[in-house]
Amino acid sequence: MRPPVCTVAQRTPIFTTTTMPKDIYRLRRAQLIHYPRATRPLGPITLLPLEILTHVFLSCVQDEDDHSPDVPLVLGQVCSSWRKLVLKLPQLWTHLSINLTARTSLPAASPFTSSSSSSQQPRLSKSPEALANLANLWFERAKNQLLSVTINLTAMNATAVQDVSSSLVRPILSHAKSIQHLSIHASSHTQLAHLFSRSDVEFTNLESLSLSLQHPASSSSSSSPITTFTNAPRLTQVFFDLNGSPPSTSLIHLPWAQLEQFSMSGASLLPADECRLLLSTCTNLRKASVWIDDDYTQSDEKTPTTLLPHLTHLSLSFYGRHEKTINSLLTSFDLPHLRHLHFFSGFITLPFIPPVTSRHLETVSLSGVDVSAAQLENLALVASSLCSLALDLRYCSGEIPAIASVLATDSSSPLVFPYLSKLSIWTRHISPNSASYAQLIRSRSRNPNHTPFCLDVYLARQRHVGSSQFDNILSLFDVCDKATGVVLRIMDVRPDEGISETSFF
Template sequence: MLMPDPSSKEITRAPVLTIPPEITAHIFTYCLTDFTSAPDIDTAPLLLGRICSDWRNIAWHSPELWTSLKVDRRDIPVALVETWLSRAQGLPLALELVIPDSEWDGTEVIAVFERYSQTWREITLDLPVEQLYLFGSDLALPLLERLTIRSEVFPEEGVVLDHPFRNASALRRLTLDRPVLLTSLPWAHITSFTSESGYLSPEVFLTILQHTPNIVNCSVAIYNENESDRLPDVAPQLVFLISLSLESVNPDALDIFDHISVPALRVLNLSSTLFSGRVLVQHLQRILSNPDFQLHELSIRIDGDKPKEEDFIQLLEAQPTLEKFELVEGSLDLLIAICRRLSDGSPLLPRLSSLTASPHIYPASEITTTFPVMLDALVDALSTRWVADSESFARIQDCDLSWSGQRTDDLDNIVAAFLPRQAELVALGINIAVNT
């Protein structure tokens, strides 16, 4: 700021204060975080009010600065929460309420939140189960698009919340990190469902799918305590489901595909499956051979027993529409087999444009014997597809290579020697990243 001349009777106004208030208010929005956060006098918007009276007046009357709030401490005054939300002046709100234990009674905060329910756009509730019941019945929720419910303590049978969110007609994105049974939700409106904490059984998951016919994106971690349990005899038609991410330690979880129809599925992520790769491939051969499956993106984790290379190649041959493929773990030999098929002119993955691989190196002797062969095969695959007939094959434009397992000085030296070849591929136009 410009300092006034002591001998002058005029006070020179700092140039920053000559900016029109509406422009200053817009600039203030860039001081906000990209996520909900708790009130802090050292961060916006409270910090802006500490600079000068002009800024304080602008900040206090700029509703877009007050549309996001996280309450996660009992020492946050309820009056501050009320003032904060009132300053939003009816703009859509993104709220998060975190009550870590039952000793903190959230009744007053919940009551304030409820008074503004008509402007909730997103809300995350992470609180003890008994405090979930503090929310009233039939809340007015015309703008609520995203609901997330978490809790550290739940009874085994789950929690039934019939009423608070039944009127959320705009709800599209639902995240449940515990087995909350929201029986009166507008399930048919849900387009995105996430449950990654591992509390869903295959039976419950299939029931959810049965009630979400308009689901587009789904990411779940499921368990199966009793392998003899039979899935319900239902066959939901999920004609809009495009992306499915499935995490499980039990291959029986894949039996879900025998009970659903997913003609629009384009993205299948199995990179978090933690069971035998050989068993995984056996299950997938049956699933991906279905002509209804025309995937564009596939991520697979090969853990435990390794599948036969020819079986895995056959699996990929069943999906000629693949554009992006990710192989997590797996052996160097498997990656070599895939790369050699990509470079020998065979019609394996003709539309492939992105390849990500993170093979597991074991034993250490593979570093000097097999790892260099894998690099050669990868370079051949990338360069061959780059110059191939564009009508027959797509170019592999993006490649991301990393690895796990054994590590020695020999490995570092081999990678260093590979850098010039990597530079040649980059010069061609291939975005190849080697992550050591």
């Protein structure tokens, strides 16, 4: 059968009689009329009461770590009414950030800019004088509020712009009584000593101080002390990242005896003798995190014991090659109320657990230590109330069956670490020791104290794992499903990833 023939003459009346274009224009016109009504808010923010708008503004600066320091400037640029409200709220002006970096423009008549190089350097609107005026304005608008101030002085050729930096730091020193938290990022120790060498400044309300250096100290640099922060009666927290410059008490004058928290990081290795002197000076210390260098010398003199009665958190990162250094350091302190210990050895593997005699230990993290079953039993005699234990056994995985047997005693023997709720093991493989893990899981499910138990196994990434590895992992999860009150978590980590101290402090 032939299909019907459809010609153009038959389709033309259909297109000529349609009303689609007229309908489109009518609908579009109706949408344009209705659009302002649909987009108009039921309660525009301009009609909000000042009390509600005030709470909205203050919520922008509630989070100490997740907000921009330019919040009041941004809010004040919206409209005149917002600007008036921003100027009436001194709580919005409690965070000041000053950046004098290599991209900050110098004054036009500055002797440090030549005509040949001025065209190549970026010319920004923020000059050091403008930043100083901004700092004065910030303190004025904050009124009687205490401020958190961040100063970034990591400019290139810092020795050449020290005079410019001094003009920028001058408002900070003149309003020192209004600063509660101060963070300074400088190029070198010489720059810090040049800017903060005045001893007549009173930081009456300063509670925390953070100092970091961009460049390490050179042998030819001067050793002028930093004396500006001596008069700080409320200073309790100090954080250092000095990039190779040890935080010596002779170079940084602080009220060390009143400090409650001291932390250092980066490449600043503190010699053991300096660490002993510093910690013995901080008699009120509660939390300490130090990186220790090796300066062991054979001596028959007995090191005096220093009592630190308030120390509860201690983190030691040891980068020495003599095990007697760390042994002598820890035995020189009496830590009766230590509750959290994090220890890391970077260059050598210690054959013993660091000697700690506190009976209040709750958290212990050991990395770079050859932990044996006998040492773990001795630790259990001292720290029977231990709640969390982290062991890096990547280089001594042969001790895992013996350690698991100590932690997984039978029903006739008392349970070691009866209050242990979290055990973290860092290892390379799980296949050879899957039976030991299964025994540990079954034993912890029969805890008479009904303490929930979590076993975290961190596996270093292996390119070729093998099917037996996955089979043993699945069998462990089957054992965990049958146990009560036990959680098993197996995580993949990089081979160079270590135990972080942030989870313990």
